[in-house]
Amino acid sequence: MAATIVEKWRGRNAALAIAAVVIIIGIPLWWKTTETYRAGLPYSEISQLENLQLQLTVAVEVVFSRGTLTPEQQKKVPLTDTHEKEHSVDGKTNLKYRYETKYRTATVMEEDALTMPTPEEADLSLFRLSESPCGSVVVYVIPESSTLLPEGASAYVGKRRTAVLRGGRGRPGGLAAVLEALGPALEQVVQTMSFTHQDITAALTDRVPLGKTNREGRADGMRAFKSSPGYEITFSLLNPDPKSHDLHWDIEGAVKGYIQPLLDKLTPIANFSVDSQILYYAILGVSPRHDASIDGYTLSADSLPHVINPVEARLGSNAASSFPVLNFLLYVPDAPHSPLYIRDHSGKTVPTNAFHSPRWGGIMVFNVQEHYGEEPRFPVHINIDMVRVMGVFLAQLRLLLGIQQVQAPPGFLLQSPGNEGVTDWELDRLLWARTAENIATATTTLTSLAQLLDEIGNIVINDNIAEQVYSAVVSLQLAVAELEAGNLAFAFQASKEAILSSERAFFDPSLLHLLYFPDDQKFAIYIPLFLPMSVPILLSLLKIAGEYRKRRSERVKTD
Structure with missing residues (x-):
């Protein structure tokens, strides 16, 4: 009898010990070893990005030359003034534009530069005196009697970050009256050389100008490539009829003389790689129509979208690079369809005989009939005029990279960028837009990533992803x-x-490892393993609980 009681006592204690080990150690250990690892993320800081407020500050320096201020007015300079404007985009992102303007009088060397015979020489001389920092604007005010600007011109914007503005004589009154009269023209100069509200709004809304819903306006807003750390530029010569045309093009020299100076100026924005190729027997996707009035063939504007797809299949560059590819195609028509001209929507012949496709590239048709001679012998040896070709491709490249053609206000003269392909202030305009676009894109990426990780708790968040997210948040704030x-x-x-950093985190492959392994699947896998062990333990606990209640009831009856 005593042995039986001892045996029951040992069995009860063994069952309780096993149950305690399973509940206290086993289940927490199993839960901890099978849980999804999720590094901590700055969710609160990411949520604050939705209410991001941008303030764009432009440093403006206004320099008064001799004869624009009276002696009394000169005593009140130098001085500093701050002007702010506030706008909103879609009622969410507040935009503040702050113009910090400093006024001073010209130095002796600057006065000498402003006496140059042409504004181009004056712009170069002023640049040699001092180089303005990126994003700043320097405006030199000259008297109305100055012969630096041509008659009828009120302002001149050079290749650098300086402009010349025709002011008045030393107006009587205080300096405030002079600045007030100069204000509208000065604001036009600053917006021409920096940015406008439409530029920043378009950058924050995927480069689609607000209020423009027609096809032409949408295409203008979408033609530029989105901001990218690198671009691939491919020049392709299409020769559909090698038996008739023996084509030669000095693409290496043309790129070095026309394209490379522009790419060198754009080095702070992105990395560029350039390659070229010649494609034989490459034909267009549509058949041109014969036009007896011009004794040639034409391609209408409606047929141009169908030209790209058949040619793109032979380019072979899109799959070889992770960066956006800018394609520039020079097409020489075959002899039976020459000459070939492109017509716009109004039916007029396009002067450049070229067109561009938004966020893809451009195509130029190059006619070569003038090389045939009176009695041509095929194949005709043809040296392509690269000056005419690269002039068109350079203009298309500027548009595709987001360097928009600035519409100068009446009376404004804009100096041509020359061989460099882009002026310093045009580069600043691009940087303003790209910076706003990058901030908007990174904010959207981080917000989407945080929402995804918050909604799906089974996605692994490795430490490297957390580092990228933290780096992106810090970079955005900076x-x-x-x-x-x-x-x-x-x-x-x-x-x-x-x-x-935000895109590296968002597209990290490790985020997909446990995406389709939720908790219910985890229980479905482990329950068949734990159930055979859990049933005896559970039954033992139930038996022990029953015996305990039975003894307790007997004790109550005895009392």
Whole structure:
């Protein structure tokens, strides 16, 4: 009898010990070893990005030359003035434009530069005196009697970050009256050389101008490529009739003389790689129509979208690069369909005989009948005029990279960028837009990633992803701060780092490892393993509980 009681006592204690080990140690250990690892993310800081406020600060320096201020007015300079404007995009992102304007009088050397015979020489001389920082604007005010600007011109914007504005004589009154009279023209100069509200709004809304819903307006807003750390540029010569045309093009020299100077100026924005190829027997996707009035063939504007697809299949460049590819195609028509001209929507012949496709590239048709001679012998040896070709491709490249053609206000003269392909202030305009675009894109990416990870709790968040997210948030905050401080170059680099880090985190392959392994599947896998062990333990616990209740009831009856 005593042995039986001892045996029951041992069995009860063994069952309780096993149950305690399973409940206290086994289940927490199993739960911990099978849980999804999720590194901590700055969710609160990411949520604050939705209410991001951008303040773009432009440093403006106004320099008065001799004869624009009276002696009494000159005593009140130098001085500093700040002007702010506030706008909104879709009622969400507040935009503040702050113009920090400093007024001073010209130095002796600057006065000498302003006496140059032409504004181009004056612009170069002023640039040699001092180089303005990125994003800044320097405006030199000259008297009305100055012969530096041609008659009828009120302002001249050079290749650098300086402009010349025709002012008045030393107006009587206070300096405030002079500045008030100069204000509208000065604001036009600053917006021409920096940015307008439409530029920043288009960058924040995927480059689609607000209020433009027609096809032409939407195409203009979408033709530029989105901001990217690198671009691939491919020049292709299409020779559909090698038996008739022996084509030669000096693409290497043309790129070095026309394209490379532009790419060198754009080095702070992105990395570029350039290659070229010749495609034989490459035909267009549509058949041109014969037009007896011009004794040639034509391609209408409606048929141009169908031209690209058959040719694109032979380019072979899109699959070889992770960066956006800009395609520039030079098409020489075959002899039976020459000459070939492109017509716009109004039916007029396009002067350049070229067209561009938004966010893809451009195509130029190059007719070669003038090389045939009186009695041509095929194949005709043809040296392509690269000056005419690269002039068209350079203009298309500027548009595709987002360097928009500025519409100068009446009376404004804009100096041509020349061989460099882009002026310093045009580069600044591009940097302003790209910085705003990068900030908007990185903010959207981080917000989407945070929402995804918050809704699906089974996605693994590795430490490297958390590092990228933290880096993107810090870079975004730095970009906003640098914009507010007026440091455009640093703001762009910070925004570039933000978009790179955010996209590396968003597209990390490790985020998909346990995407389709939720908790219910985990229980379905482990229950068949734990159930055979759990049933005896559970039954033992139930038996022990029953015996305990039975003894307790007997004790109550005895009492």
